[in-house]
Amino acid sequence: MSLGLRIALLLAAAMAAVFIIYRIRRSKVRLQDTIFWIVTVVILAVMGLFPSVSFWAARTLGIQSPANFVYLMMIALLFEKLLTLSILNSQNEEKYVELAAELALRCKDLERRIDELEEKISKENEQNEA
Amino acid sequence: MLINYGIIKFMKTLIIIPAYNEAGNIEKVVDNIIQNYPQFDYVVVNDGSTDSTRKICKERGYNLLDLPMNLGLAGAIKSGIKYANFNQYDYAVQVDGDGQHDPKYIDSMIEYMEKEGSDIVIGSRFVSAKKNHSLRMFGNNLIEFLILITTGKKITDPTSGMRLFNKKMIKQFGYRMNYGPEPDTLAFLINSGIKVDEVQVEMKEREYGTSYLSFTRSILYMLHMIYGILIFQWFRKKGA
Numbered sequence: 001m002s003l004g005l006r007i008a009l010l011l012a013a014a015m016a017a018v019f020i021i022y023r024i025r026r027s028k029v030r031l032q033d034t035i036f037w038i039v040t041v042v043i044l045a046v047m048g049l050f051p052s053v054s055f056w057a058a059r060t061l062g063i064q065s066p067a068n069f070v071y072l073m074m075i076a077l078l079f080e081k082l083l084t085l086s087i088l089n090s091q092n093e094e095k096y097v098e099l100a101a102e103l104a105l106r107c108k109d110l111e112r113r114i115d116e117l118e119e120k121i122s123k124e125n126e127q128n129e130a
Numbered sequence: 131m132l133i134n135y136g137i138i139k140f141m142k143t144l145i146i147i148p149a150y151n152e153a154g155n156i157e158k159v160v161d162n163i164i165q166n167y168p169q170f171d172y173v174v175v176n177d178g179s180t181d182s183t184r185k186i187c188k189e190r191g192y193n194l195l196d197l198p199m200n201l202g203l204a205g206a207i208k209s210g211i212k213y214a215n216f217n218q219y220d221y222a223v224q225v226d227g228d229g230q231h232d233p234k235y236i237d238s239m240i241e242y243m244e245k246e247g248s249d250i251v252i253g254s255r256f257v258s259a260k261k262n263h264s265l266r267m268f269g270n271n272l273i274e275f276l277i278l279i280t281t282g283k284k285i286t287d288p289t290s291g292m293r294l295f296n297k298k299m300i301k302q303f304g305y306r307m308n309y310g311p312e313p314d315t316l317a318f319l320i321n322s323g324i325k326v327d328e329v330q331v332e333m334k335e336r337e338y339g340t341s342y343l344s345f346t347r348s349i350l351y352m353l354h355m356i357y358g359i360l361i362f363q364w365f366r367k368k369g370a
Contacts, residue, residue, distance in 0.1 A: 021365050024362070024365040024366055025365065025366065025367040026367075027306060027307045027308065027366075027367070028307075029307075030307065030308060031308050031310075031314070031354070031357070031358055031362050032354070034362060034365075035357060038361065095199065098198075098199050099198055099199055102198035102199060103198055106198065
C-alpha cells in the first residue's frame with residue numbers, strides 16, 4: 001500500500017469526521033443517521049493508520065493487493081448505505097401515501113360536519129322568519 | 131398553586147398520555163384522571179393505533195390529539211409537548227397509556243420541582259426501593275452506570291416513562307432535534323447544566339396489550355442508548 005493511498009484515506013476520514021461533527025453540533029442530523037458515518041470514519045482511519053490490517057485481510061480473502069481490499073471495503077460501505085437508503089425511501093413513500101389518505105379522510109369528515117351545521121342553521125333561520 | 135398578595139397565580143399542568151393500541155387500558159387511565167385529578171388537564175395522544183383506541187376516545191369525549199399515522203413513542207411525546215407549549219402550560223408530565231403510572235404522585239413531583247428548582251423530575255421506582263434481578267433491570271442498571279460515569283450524577287430509574295417537565299424543558303423537547311424522551315437525552319441535559327431530579331413512585335404492571343418494547347427492540351434500544359450516552363453526546367453542542 002502506497003504512502004499516497006494511506007494519506008488519502010486519512011484525509012478522507014478527517015474530512016468525513018469534521019463534516020459529521022459539524023452537522024451534529026448544528027443539530028442537523030438525527031442520532032440514528034450518524035452511526036454509519038462514525039463507523040465509516042473509524043474504518044477509513046484504521047485502514048490508513050495500520051496497513052498491516054489491510055495486508056492481513058487481503059491475504060485471508062485471497063485478494064492480490066491490499067489496495068484492492070481497501071477498494072472492496074469502500075464498495076461494501078457504499079453498498080450498505082445504498083441498501084439502507086433504498087429501504088428508507090420505500091418506507092417514506094409508503095408513509096406519505098398513508099399520510100395523504102388519512103388527511104383527505106379527515107378533511108372530508110370535517111367538511112361533512114360543516115355542511116350539516118350550515119344546513120341546520122339555514123333551516124332554523126327559515127323557521128324564525130316564518 | 132402559588133398565592134401572592136391576593137393575586138392567584140395558577141400553574142397549569144398538562145398530563146400527556148401517549149397511546150398506541152391501548153384500547154383495553156385507556157378508558158380506566160383517563161377516567162381515573164378526570165374523576166380524581168380534576169386539577170390537571172390531560173391530552174391523549176393517539177399514535178396511529180390500529181385498534182379501537184381512537185373510537186373509544188371519540189365516544190367518551192376525551193381530549194384527543196389524533197396523529198394521522200404511527201410516529202413511535204418519541205413522536206407521540208413530542209406532539210404532546212408541542213400541545214403543552216401551544217396552550218401555554220407551565221408543567222407537562224408524561225404518563226403512559228397502559229395505566230402503570232399512578233397520577234397520585236404528580237403533586238409530589240410538582241412540589242419537589244418548585245422547591246428544588248428542577249427542570250425535569252423523574253418518577254423513579256428506586257429512590258428508596260431496591261431493584262430486582264431481571265434482564266430488564268440489568269438494562270436499567272447499565273444505563274444508570276453509563277449516566278453515572280459520563281455525568282457524575284446518579285439517576286436510579288433512567289428508563290422511567292413518568293417524567294415532569296418545566297416550561298424551559300417544554301420548549302426544548304418540543305422543538306429541538308435529538309431530544310427523544312429517553313436516557314441519552316437526560317445524560318446530555320445533565321452535562322448541559324439542566325437540573326434533573328427523582329421522586330419515589332410505585333408502578334403497576336400493565337393489564338392489557340403489549341409494551342412498545344419487544345425483545346429485539348429492547349436490544350436495539352440498549353445499543354442506541356450506549357451509543358447515545360458514550361459517544362454521540364460528546365459531539366453535541368451544549369444547549370443546542
